[in-house]
Amino acid sequence: MTTTTATESWFKRTSRSIHIPPVYIFLIVTFLVSGLLDQILSDGQILTNPAIMLNIIVRSVALGIVAVGQTMVIIGASIDLSVAYTISITAVMSSYIMLGDPAKVPIAIPAVFGIGVIIGLANGLIITKLKVNPFIATLGVSLIIKGIINATFSNYTGSVPKSFEYFGYGTIGSIPVSIIIMLFVFLVGWFILARTKFGAHLYGVGGNAEVARLSGVRTDRVVIGAHILCSLTAVLSGLFLVSQMRSGAPWVGPNGLYDLNSIATTVIGGTALSGGKGGVWGTLAGVLIFGILDTTFNQLGVNPYLKMVLRGAIIILAVASYTIRSKKEAA
Amino acid sequence: MANEIDDINTKPAEEKQPTMEVQHISKRFPGVIALDDVSLQFFPGETHAVVGENGAGKSTLMKIMSGAYTPDSGTMYLGGEKVSFSHPQQAQLKGVAIIYQEFNLLPERTVAHNIFLARESSHLGTLNIQKMNKDAVEVLKELGVEKMILPTALVSSLSVAEQQLVEIAKAISFKAKVLIMDEPTAALTYTEVDLLVNLISRLKQKGMSVIFISHRLREVFDIAEKITVLKDGKLIKTVVKKDVTPSDVVYLMVGRTLDHYFPPLGTPEDFGEVVLKVSNASNQILSDINFELRRGEVLGVAGLQGSGRTELAQSLFGVMPFKTGNMELHGKAIAVKNPAKAIKNRMGFVTEDRKSEGLAPRQPIRDNMLLTVRSVQFLFSLILKDGIRKSRNLVPMLGEQVDIRTDSFDREVQFLSGGNQQKVVLAKWLASDADVFFFDEPTRGIDVESKAGIHDMIRALTKRGIAVLMISSELPEIIGMSDRILVMADHRIAGELPARSSEQEIMLMAIGHASDKITELTAAVGEN
Numbered sequence: 127m128t129t130t131t132a133t134e135s136w137f138k139r140t141s142r143s144i145h146i147p148p149v150y151i152f153l154i155v156t157f158l159v160s161g162l163l164d165q166i167l168s169d170g171q172i173l174t175n176p177a178i179m180l181n182i183i184v185r186s187v188a189l190g191i192v193a194v195g196q197t198m199v200i201i202g203a204s205i206d207l208s209v210a211y212t213i214s215i216t217a218v219m220s221s222y223i224m225l226g227d228p229a230k231v232p233i234a235i236p237a238v239f240g241i242g243v244i245i246g247l248a249n250g251l252i253i254t255k256l257k258v259n260p261f262i263a264t265l266g267v268s269l270i271i272k273g274i275i276n277a278t279f280s281n282y283t284g285s286v287p288k289s290f291e292y293f294g295y296g297t298i299g300s301i302p303v304s305i306i307i308m309l310f311v312f313l314v315g316w317f318i319l320a321r322t323k324f325g326a327h328l329y330g331v332g333g334n335a336e337v338a339r340l341s342g343v344r345t346d347r348v349v350i351g352a353h354i355l356c357s358l359t360a361v362l363s364g365l366f367l368v369s370q371m372r373s374g375a376p377w378v379g380p381n382g383l384y385d386l387n388s389i390a391t392t393v394i395g396g397t398a399l400s401g402g403k404g405g406v407w408g409t410l411a412g413v414l415i416f417g418i419l420d421t422t423f424n425q426l427g428v429n430p431y432l433k434m435v436l437r438g439a440i441i442i443l444a445v446a447s448y449t450i451r452s453k454k455e456a457a
Numbered sequence: 458m459a460n461e462i463d464d465i466n467t468k469p470a471e472e473k474q475p476t477m478e479v480q481h482i483s484k485r486f487p488g489v490i491a492l493d494d495v496s497l498q499f500f501p502g503e504t505h506a507v508v509g510e511n512g513a514g515k516s517t518l519m520k521i522m523s524g525a526y527t528p529d530s531g532t533m534y535l536g537g538e539k540v541s542f543s544h545p546q547q548a549q550l551k552g553v554a555i556i557y558q559e560f561n562l563l564p565e566r567t568v569a570h571n572i573f574l575a576r577e578s579s580h581l582g583t584l585n586i587q588k589m590n591k592d593a594v595e596v597l598k599e600l601g602v603e604k605m606i607l608p609t610a611l612v613s614s615l616s617v618a619e620q621q622l623v624e625i626a627k628a629i630s631f632k633a634k635v636l637i638m639d640e641p642t643a644a645l646t647y648t649e650v651d652l653l654v655n656l657i658s659r660l661k662q663k664g665m666s667v668i669f670i671s672h673r674l675r676e677v678f679d680i681a682e683k684i685t686v687l688k689d690g691k692l693i694k695t696v697v698k699k700d701v702t703p704s705d706v707v708y709l710m711v712g713r714t715l716d717h718y719f720p721p722l723g724t725p726e727d728f729g730e731v732v733l734k735v736s737n738a739s740n741q742i743l744s745d746i747n748f749e750l751r752r753g754e755v756l757g758v759a760g761l762q763g764s765g766r767t768e769l770a771q772s773l774f775g776v777m778p779f780k781t782g783n784m785e786l787h788g789k790a791i792a793v794k795n796p797a798k799a800i801k802n803r804m805g806f807v808t809e810d811r812k813s814e815g816l817a818p819r820q821p822i823r824d825n826m827l828l829t830v831r832s833v834q835f836l837f838s839l840i841l842k843d844g845i846r847k848s849r850n851l852v853p854m855l856g857e858q859v860d861i862r863t864d865s866f867d868r869e870v871q872f873l874s875g876g877n878q879q880k881v882v883l884a885k886w887l888a889s890d891a892d893v894f895f896f897d898e899p900t901r902g903i904d905v906e907s908k909a910g911i912h913d914m915i916r917a918l919t920k921r922g923i924a925v926l927m928i929s930s931e932l933p934e935i936i937g938m939s940d941r942i943l944v945m946a947d948h949r950i951a952g953e954l955p956a957r958s959s960e961q962e963i964m965l966m967a968i969g970h971a972s973d974k975i976t977e978l979t980a981a982v983g984e985n
Contacts (some may be wrong), residue, residue, distance in 0.1 A: 321586070323579045326566075330574050333563035340561060342546050342575035403565040 147396045147408035149415075152444055156415050160422035168425045178421065180302065186417035187304045188213075188363045189387055190410065194315035195359030196388035197409045201319065202352045203332040203401025204253060204260040208268035209360040209388055210379035212245050215275050216364025217374030221284035228287040238361050245271065246357030250350030268385070275376045282373040294370035304366055311359065315406040318355070328352055333402025360384070391416055394444045415440075474537055476501045476666040477522065477553065477635045482531035484517055491517040492528070493690040499635060499666040504657055506681035507670050509710055510932065514690040515670045519637050522668075523555035524548035536634070554628030555637040558644075560620050562627075564613035569593035571612055572627045596626045599663075600656055618649040625656070636660065638669040642676045643763065654680055672762045674703045674968055686710055704965060711932055711960035718909055719937030720916040722956055727753040728940070731788075732924040733893055735773070738782030742768045743948050746782065750893065750924045755915060757939025758928040759963050765948035766928045767809060770895040773926070774806040775799045786893070800829055805886030807879070809897040809928075815882040818871035822863060823852050825870050825881050829889035855884040859914060876907020883914060894918060896927040900934060912938060932960045 161173035171178045192209050199206045216238045223234035245267065252263040296303040319325040327348045330338035339345050363384065368374045379385075391412030397404025419440065423433045475498040484492040492514045499505050507515045520526040522533065524542030533540050535551055542548040545555070562571050569589045570577075578588040593608035602622050612620060621641065628636055642650050657667050657680055671677050677684060678698060686693040686709040693709050729752030738746040743765050750756050760766045771777045773784075775793035784791055786802055793799045799806070808815045816825055830851070852866050859880040863873065870881055879899065886894065899915065900908040915938065919925055929935050935942060942954040944966040951966050 321584050322582050323577050323584060324582060326570055326577050326584060327575065329566055329570070330563055333565055334561070337561045337563060338574065340545050340549075342549075398565075402563060 147405070147411065148448060149395050149408045149411040149444070152394075152447075153411040153415055153418075156418050156440075160418050164422060164425050168427075171425065172418075172422065180300075180305070182417040182421045183305050183308075183414070184302050185420065186413045187308045188367050188382065189384060189391065189416065190308045190413040191311050191366065192356075192360045192363040192384050193388040193391045193409045193413050194311050194406050195356030197392045197395070197397055197404065197406050198315065198319065198328065198352045199260075199356045200389070200392050200397050200399060201332045201401060201404055202328045202349055203335065204349055204352065205264065205389065205399075206249060206353065206356045206360075207261065207264040207385050208245060208249060208271060209356065209363075210383070210385040211268045211271040211275070212242060212357050212360035213364040213367065213379035213382070213384055214374075214376050215241060215245075215271050216361045217368040217371070217378045218275055218279045218283050218376055219374070220365060221282075221286050221368050221372075221374035222279070224284060224286050224290065226285045226287050228289050231287065231290055235365070238365065239358060242357040242361035243354055245360075246354030247350065249357070250346075250353035253353070254346040254349050272376075272380075279374075279376050282375045285373045286368055291369050291372065293366055307362075307366070311362065312406050312410055319405055324348065324351060329402055331401075387416065390441050394441060396448060415444075473500055475499055475534070476536060478534040479518070479522065480532050480534070482518065482521060482528045482533070484514075484521060484526060484528050490690045492521070495531075495687070495690075495692045497685060497692065497695065499668055501634075501664040501666055502661045503683065504661060504667045504669070504681045505683045505685065506677040507668065507685050507687060508672075508674070508677055508706060509687035509693075510930070512689070512931065513687040513710075515687055516639065517690075518687070519555060519639060519668070519670060522548070522635070523553055523637055525555075549631050549633075552632055552634035553637070554631055554633040554635070556621070556624045556628060556639065556641065558640045560624055562612045562620060562623060565611065567609050567611055568597075568606055568615075568623050568626075569608040571623055572596060572608075572630050574627075576630075592630075593626070596630045597622075599629055600626055601659060602626075602656075617644045618646075618652065621645070621653070622656075629660075633665065635666045635668065638667070640671055641669055642671060642673060650676060650679075674706060677706070678703060703968065704961075707964045707968065708961060711964055720913050722938075723754055723916075723919055723940045727919060729753050729922065732786065733773075733926075734783075734785040735779075736783045736785075738772070738779040738784065740772055740777060740780045742777065743772055743779075745949050746772075746779070748943055748950060748953075750926055752922055752924050753919045754940040755919055755925045755927055755938050757935040757942045758926060758945060759930075759932065759935045759942060759967060760945030760951075761967050762930065764945040764967065766930070766945050767897055768948070769945065770806060770808075770897050770926065770928055773799075774804060774895060776806075800889060800891075803889070803891045803893065805829075805889065805891030805894045807882050807886065807894065807896045807899055809901060815885075816870050816878060819869055821867045821869055822856075822861070822873070822881055823866040826852055826855050826866075826884045826888055829885050851888060855888055858887060859884045860910065874907065875903040876910060879903060879907070879911055880914075883911075892923050894923055894925045896925065896929075898929055898931075899927060900929075900931070932963055935963065936960065 161170075164170055164172040192213065196206060196209065219241060220234045220238045223237060224230045249260075249264050249267055252258050252267070253260050256263075258266075292303060293307070294304060298306065319328065327338065327343045328351075330341070330343050331345045331348045335345050338348075364374075364379070367378050367382075371378065392404070392409050393399055394412035394415060395404065395408025395410070397408060416437075419437060423436070428436070477499045478497070480496045482492055482495045483490070489512075495514070495518060507518065509515050517526065521528050524545040524547055527541070527543060533542075535553065540551060542551075542553075548555075563574070566574075569586070569592070572593050573589050578585040578592065590608040594603050597603040597606055597608070600622060606615065606619055606622060612623060615623065621644075625636070641653060645653065660667055669680065682698055683695055684698055684701070684706060685695040686706065688710060696706070696709075731749045732752050733750040735749075736747050746769065748756070758766055758769060768777060772779050773793065775795045775798055778792070778794050784793065791802060793802065793804075796806070817828070856863075856866060861877055861880045861884065863877065870878060873881065894915075896915065900911050903911065912934075915925055915927065927935075927938060929938075936957060936959075940956050942956070942958055942963065944951045944954060944963055946967050954962060954966065
């Protein structure tokens with residue numbers, strides 16, 4: 127047995143306890159490469175214009191908020207494919223209830239969060255009590271929501287009052303409100319995962335459900351709780367989108383690919399799809415990488431189909447590099 | 458000899474009150490009686506080893522004591538109070554902790570998080586991580602390892618021995634009175650074992666009852682004060698270590714009559730030329746492997762757990778190829794670098810772990826039987842009409858050969874009994890025309906009746922001129938089936954014994970090698 131753990135240098139121990147996810151290296155590389163390409167091939171706004179930088183982050187808000195929820199369920203070894211349509215139902219229902227009337231806002235917001243709780247509860251109960259694989263369970267719920275909203279709404283429905291647009295367009299000083307809200311959601315997500323009992327149990331359930339159960343964790347409750355939180359983040363994303371678009375449409379969620387993108391950013395951020403490992407800060411980096419790529423592709427005028435190809439290749443590259451790295455560490 | 462050793466279970470009860478006591482515990486599983494009326498007492502400050510062959514019932518007893526199984530009959534007492542557990546957590550809260558061979562830890566979490574999982578210090582749901590780390594240090598201090606293991610370290614960064622310490626720390630934090638360990642030394646090096654021995658004596662001084670299961674008699678004699686021998690689910694005897702020698706214990710473990718029918722051994726006219734010859738072969742695990750396998754014989758391979766039995770078959774079959782030495786098949790030198798090469802050379806490997814290595818459980822019988830044929834045939838030949846017809850005829854023919862009882866060959870393999878599953882594995886290799894078969898624990902987890910069927914079938918294979926190498930941890934099976942017996946110890950072949958050697962002869966050869974080494978070791982230490 128070795129005693130290196132105790133005698134290790136202070137620096138080594140501290141650097142390990144802070145544990146910077148490798149995705150941040152990727153984020154910096156992506157930023158620098160994008161900025162350089164932009165500098166050479168386009169007008170070089172990315173590196174020089176702070177407004178562009180802020181714009182990148184604002185464009186990442188909707189994905190960022192829901193990715194926090196997705197990170198939680200994935201840490202619990204589950205997954206949520208219903209977030210895209212949860213975003214859609216939030217967008218249409220809130221603008222349908224508000225109808226441009228500021229007095230209706232206090233009714234609409236609790237109503238859509240209520241819908242979020244019901245969706246999350248349904249996902250969690252189907253997974254834990256009916257023992258349906260999370261992928262299938264949430265895909266099924268997603269189709270049910272899709273059917274309901276497509277039967278009821280076809281395009282833009284209702285509108286949000288001017289005051290509600292503050293969420294999407296307001297600023298405090300020169301910082302957009304939406305960015306502050308997103309960062310707050312990340313902070314709350316971090317706190318729940320790292321500093322609460324619920325978070326500790328979620329890592330336990332995701333790491334090894336049997337170990338957690340034998341230690342006395344009520345595994346079903348933890349999974350259901352994570353799904354409710356995830357749906358609530360989707361609702362918040364939906365509210366942000368509707369405040370930007372001023373009116374809700376049933377296609378906002380699926381068009382933004384929020385289901386697959388939130389999973390992709392979570393995985394790029396270093397959260398294991400098998401559960402039990404990861405955190406929201408990695409996901410934040412993943413979300414920003416997506417934002418930078420999008421903006422760069424737009425700046426450079428890349429063909430939209432080529433954009434998809436490049437994005438796909440970058441996801442694979444990023445995740446493969448971690449696996450190879452962790453294998454090297456294990457060896 | 459062993460017959461005169463005092464059985465302390467029959468002596469008048471000791472004055473001290475036992476920490477834990479089991480009375481008349483019985484447990485049956487389909488086809489086997491795992492435990493038959495077992496009564497035992499465990500006293501505070503005492504280390505008690507439970508030994509026995511595979512299938513003797515050791516693990517079942519430990520699982521009952523720790524709440525993972527409920528007994529069919531019998532009662533348990535903890536500190537004089539009658540208890541029954543329906544869930545391991547209940548046992549844990551009452552102070553009975555168990556540490557399995559496979560650790561129950563979360564590798565990506567810290568030591569403190571693991572020790573206090575589901576019992577985190579918190580205020581209104583918010584963790585008090587500082588307090589958890591401090592409490593973890595306190596627990597680790599009780600073991601005297603607080604300098605070695607930091608509460609903030611990730612479990613995945615610890616060595617196996619350190620992870621075991623974390624498990625023990627977790628058990629202690631439940632205020633365990635009884636600590637059960639399943640093969641605690643199996644994954645440890647010699648120095649780590651010494652550390653564990655020290656730790657156990659420390660726990661004993663605190664009045665804890667330590668119970669452990671082990672296959673390694675050396676460690677049983679190092680650690681335990683009392684040794685209980687189980688055999689075929691029955692309690693044979695509990696002895697005090699200082700009254701006995703290892704060979705006494707071996708005698709108690711194995712002395713038994715063959716109560717199961719085995720087909721007659723091969724006759725000299727069955728045996729043909731040498732089919733497989735291995736000389737001076739070795740790899741990362743095995744060293745110095747030399748043996749010959751003849752046509753028409755069953756060559757049994759015996760040895761303790763961890764002696765390299767399974768690895769021998771894996772090396773021959775190319776799963777873990779030999780790095781040096783020579784292998785000759787039918788007189789021609791070959792190098793089996795991977796299983797595909799082995800299959801091409803018409804070898805068959807019936808693995809120990811049917812579910813994960815031998816079968817695709819959700820596929821029908823038909824597809825499982827044709828797996829090896831398909832893997833070696835030209836990709837399209839089976840898709841062509843002729844191939845389909847051929848496979849259609851092949852499956853019922855194979856089914857008949859292995860005497861599989863099923864209403865349809867389209868039934869998924871997962872729904873078959875263990876015995877029938879094993880027959881499917883066998884059919885798979887028959888289909889590939891293999892003429893050298895390696896069996897690893899061919900009848901593990903199979904009921905008695907199907908066992909006889911499998912044994913008949915193995916013998917029938919040899920009558921058809923097939924050479925069989927059969928690895929088994931069940932000595933009656935080795936003795937009942939083998940025309941010659943190889944005994945493995947310490948990753949080498951310790952020696953060869955003739956057919957119908959006794960269990961004692963085999964066991965002594967299997968542990969003898971190891972005990973020589975211990976004497977050498979102790980001598981060396983003495984000189985220094």
